[in-house]
Amino acid sequence: MRHAKQLLASLTIGLPMLVWGVSAGSAVAAAAPAAYAQDAHPELPPGPGRDVTLATCTKCHAISNVTGQHKDRDGWTATITKMVGYGATGTDDDFGLILDYVTKNFGLDSPPAAPAAGAADAHAKIVVNKETAAQLTTDLGLTDDEAKAVVSYREKNGDYKTIDDLKKVPNVDAKKFDAKKDDLLFS
Numbered sequence: 001m002r003h004a005k006q007l008l009a010s011l012t013i014g015l016p017m018l019v020w021g022v023s024a025g026s027a028v029a030a031a032a033p034a035a036y037a038q039d040a041h042p043e044l045p046p047g048p049g050r051d052v053t054l055a056t057c058t059k060c061h062a063i064s065n066v067t068g069q070h071k072d073r074d075g076w077t078a079t080i081t082k083m084v085g086y087g088a089t090g091t092d093d094d095f096g097l098i099l100d101y102v103t104k105n106f107g108l109d110s111p112p113a114a115p116a117a118g119a120a121d122a123h124a125k126i127v128v129n130k131e132t133a134a135q136l137t138t139d140l141g142l143t144d145d146e147a148k149a150v151v152s153y154r155e156k157n158g159d160y161k162t163i164d165d166l167k168k169v170p171n172v173d174a175k176k177f178d179a180k181k182d183d184l185l186f187s
Helices: 002-036 050-057 073-085 092-106 133-140 144-157 174-179
Strands: none
Touching: 050 092, 073 092, 073 133, 133 144
16 A cells, blocks of 8 residues: 555656656657758848748749849849749739848849759759740840740750750840850750
């Protein structure tokens, strides 16, 4: 009987402590992954507008389309306006935050973004046989009409195999392809 009373007393004191310890440990364990998770986009500096920029811009293309460019505020305004014309959605406040963020972090005076760990130069590659006209406009600096011509020619004649195939597209300035030749992939 004495052992039963001691056992009961230890359970009365110990059980709440055990329950508290398990729940506190669970909370700590649950918070640990968030606290220690690696940032999936280290090329994006922290700051106001980062999350909305990431969420909005990656709906249609890789974030490297943003991080690989440096423009002044007017240039970024034109790009955002063009993307809205292509269907980018958000509030005026969202686009204001995006504009402020990209101008600050990817403006003409901003240093180039650091590549993501292990990404080497793969983030800057342009897969010409997969990209949409909107992506080609951004990535190659083509006009809307030139980008549409590249896509139309590809659909009509099959995938491009070399830069010389790209240069066969009528009414497209071949110098734009030459300027990005090291970034072009034809797979």
